[in-house]
Amino acid sequence: MGGADVLSREPIGTTQAARDADADSAGQDEAIRVTDLHKSFGTLEVLKGVSLTAQKGDVVAIIGGSGSGKSTFLRCINFLETPSAGQIIVNGEEIRMRQDGSPVDRRQIERIRTRLGMVFQAFNLWTHRTLLENVIEVPVYVLKVPRDEAIKLARRLLERVGLGDKADTFPAFLSGGQQQRAAIARALAVEPSVMLFDEPTSALDPELVGEVLTVIRDLAAEGRTMLLVTHEMKFAREVATHVVYLFEGRIEEQGPPEQLFGSPQSARLQQFLQTVG
Amino acid sequence: MEFFFETLGLAESAKLLSLSPPGWGGNLLRGLANSMQIAFGAFGFGLLIGLFGAYGKLYGGVVLRDLLAVYTTVIRAVPELVLILILYYVGTDLINKISEVMGYGRVEISGVVAGIWVLGVVQGAYATEVLRGAIQAVSPGQIEAARAYGMPPFMLMRRVTIPAMMSFATPGLANLWLIATKDTALLAIVGFSELTLETRQAAASTRAYFTFFLAAGALYLIVTLCSGAVFARIEKWARRGQPSLKRAGR
Ligand SMILES: Nc1ncnc2c1ncn2[C@@H]1O[C@H](COP(=O)(O)OP(=O)(O)OP(=O)(O)O)[C@@H](O)[C@H]1O
Numbered sequence: 001m002g003g004a005d006v007l008s009r010e011p012i013g014t015t016q017a018a019r020d021a022d023a024d025s026a027g028q029d030e031a032i033r034v035t036d037l038h039k040s041f042g043t044l045e046v047l048k049g050v051s052l053t054a055q056k057g058d059v060v061a062i063i064g065g066s067g068s069g070k071s072t073f074l075r076c077i078n079f080l081e082t083p084s085a086g087q088i089i090v091n092g093e094e095i096r097m098r099q100d101g102s103p104v105d106r107r108q109i110e111r112i113r114t115r116l117g118m119v120f121q122a123f124n125l126w127t128h129r130t131l132l133e134n135v136i137e138v139p140v141y142v143l144k145v146p147r148d149e150a151i152k153l154a155r156r157l158l159e160r161v162g163l164g165d166k167a168d169t170f171p172a173f174l175s176g177g178q179q180q181r182a183a184i185a186r187a188l189a190v191e192p193s194v195m196l197f198d199e200p201t202s203a204l205d206p207e208l209v210g211e212v213l214t215v216i217r218d219l220a221a222e223g224r225t226m227l228l229v230t231h232e233m234k235f236a237r238e239v240a241t242h243v244v245y246l247f248e249g250r251i252e253e254q255g256p257p258e259q260l261f262g263s264p265q266s267a268r269l270q271q272f273l274q275t276v277g
Numbered sequence: 278m279e280f281f282f283e284t285l286g287l288a289e290s291a292k293l294l295s296l297s298p299p300g301w302g303g304n305l306l307r308g309l310a311n312s313m314q315i316a317f318g319a320f321g322f323g324l325l326i327g328l329f330g331a332y333g334k335l336y337g338g339v340v341l342r343d344l345l346a347v348y349t350t351v352i353r354a355v356p357e358l359v360l361i362l363i364l365y366y367v368g369t370d371l372i373n374k375i376s377e378v379m380g381y382g383r384v385e386i387s388g389v390v391a392g393i394w395v396l397g398v399v400q401g402a403y404a405t406e407v408l409r410g411a412i413q414a415v416s417p418g419q420i421e422a423a424r425a426y427g428m429p430p431f432m433l434m435r436r437v438t439i440p441a442m443m444s445f446a447t448p449g450l451a452n453l454w455l456i457a458t459k460d461t462a463l464l465a466i467v468g469f470s471e472l473t474l475e476t477r478q479a480a481a482s483t484r485a486y487f488t489f490f491l492a493a494g495a496l497y498l499i500v501t502l503c504s505g506a507v508f509a510r511i512e513k514w515a516r517r518g519q520p521s522l523k524r525a526g527r
């Protein structure tokens with residue numbers, strides 16, 4: 001985290017040579033590097049070449065209007081959507097893609113996915129499992145962590161998000177805010193190298209937003225790397241080390257939050273910030 | 278006991294139904310055991326077909342989907358009795374032809390295996406539809422979450438899709454199971470000695486039609502009641518984690 005990372009970030013339109021040089025010097029600390037990502041649904045081109053680099057410890061906030069491709073971008077990183085073209089490198093490991101963007105090796109995708117803790121807008125907890133079972137599911141069955149160890153960690157994490165007493169409750173009996181906090185615990189349980197948040201508070205009643213943001217703020221403060229799609233501008237300004245404004249599938253403007261929110265350059269971003277307040 | 282039957286005029290029936298010869302009770306119970314064996318086998322086989330069928334219909338390629346559509350449509354369109362005759366004679370004939378070609382000569386096909394195969398194929402068509410519906414009822418987000426955390430496809434099916442769809446599938450599967458128990462009676466037509474055929478033989482030999490068919494009816498009823506209790510427990514387990522509708526409705 002910190003100013004140096006943000007300043008060293010490449011400006012839009014850097015040449016390939018400059019990028020490569022950058023990768024040589026900074027590759028070690030890179031959590032995610034996405035280069036020229038394209039994604040089309042049929043004839044609709046949703047991402048038109050998005051490049052983004054996150055250093056370890058960065059909190060990258062992705063903002064933009066509805067339909068600008070924020071979710072699609074996030075979902076391409078862990079291949080929930082198959083990109084049409086581009087390059088994705090997670091922790092220095094490039095995801096091998098065919099010409100059409102489809103993954104070469106399903107196992108590689110699965111392995112990389114376990115390093116990316118995703119938190120969804122609609123929580124997506126497994127309804128037939130208790131909170132504890134939800135949190136230990138991936139460690140025990142995918143990562144093959146011994147069960148008692150996973151349970152110990154899960155209890156600590158549930159405690160941490162304020163749900164220590166709800167470990168044996170099923171998701172359907174909890175409020176949206178509680179479910180989202182449990183979903184964050186589930187993401188933390190895989191000890192992710194990058195956390196992906198897709199509008200984690202958009203499905204919540206206003207009075208429940210705060211409790212979830214508090215948890216995310218704590219995670220940002222302890223230096224976790226995250227990509228955060230959000231409509232909460234105040235929050236983005238507060239926690240982000242870097243902000244990206246997407247407009248119709250392209251990065252329209254990016255930079256440190258003070259700059260992006262304080263003195264936006266592009267007319268579209270100025271207008272966007274006005275409409276969202 | 279004797280006196281009790283005597284006064285009710287049931288002494289004759291009790292004698293006919295007694296478990297040891299000359300009573301026919303033992304035969305009826307043997308028939309019931311055979312019926313249950315086939316019902317279990319066919320239900321299990323049908324579930325297996327259904328699971329493959331449902332996944333094939335949801336995720337398979339065009340050819341597989343078309344083949345499955347033909348399978349479920351044809352099986353559900355043709356009366357079961359006709360299907361049983363077709364599948365039984367075609368199936369046994371085919372096996373015999375194959376075994377003759379391979380030089381083994383005609384083989385004796387066990388009635389139980391034939392019954393399970395025939396009813397299983399029928400059950401599979403219905404199970405395919407029940408399970409397909411149930412899988413589709415699972416919120417896509419739950420499956421997506423599993424994918425996002427790197428679950429491989431088979432684990433995802435075992436750990437997420439199947440448990441999550443169980444609550445949607447159990448009522449339909451309970452129906453299928455009851456149909457399986459009763460469809461075994463149709464196997465009487467190919468000479469398999471299940472409960473209905475045993476009953477008919479007992480009734481014909483003794484002329485006590487009323488007694489035996491009533492007894493058989495009672496046995497089927499007991500099976501249904503026990504099944505109901507078992508499925509109620511399964512459903513309760515499958516619905517764990519879901520608030521009850523009753524409360525939500527008020
Ligand atoms: N599976 C899909 N099939 C076809 N089109 C899709 C699909 N998913 C998204 N789109 C389209 O892609 C565009 C971008 O969608 P996306 O969900 O990425 O937007 P977003 O920026 O996350 O918007 P929001 O703020 O509303 O969540 C939209 O026009 C949407 O209709």
Ligand SMILES: [Mg+2]
Pocket residue numbers: 070071072199
């Ligand atoms: Mg979105």
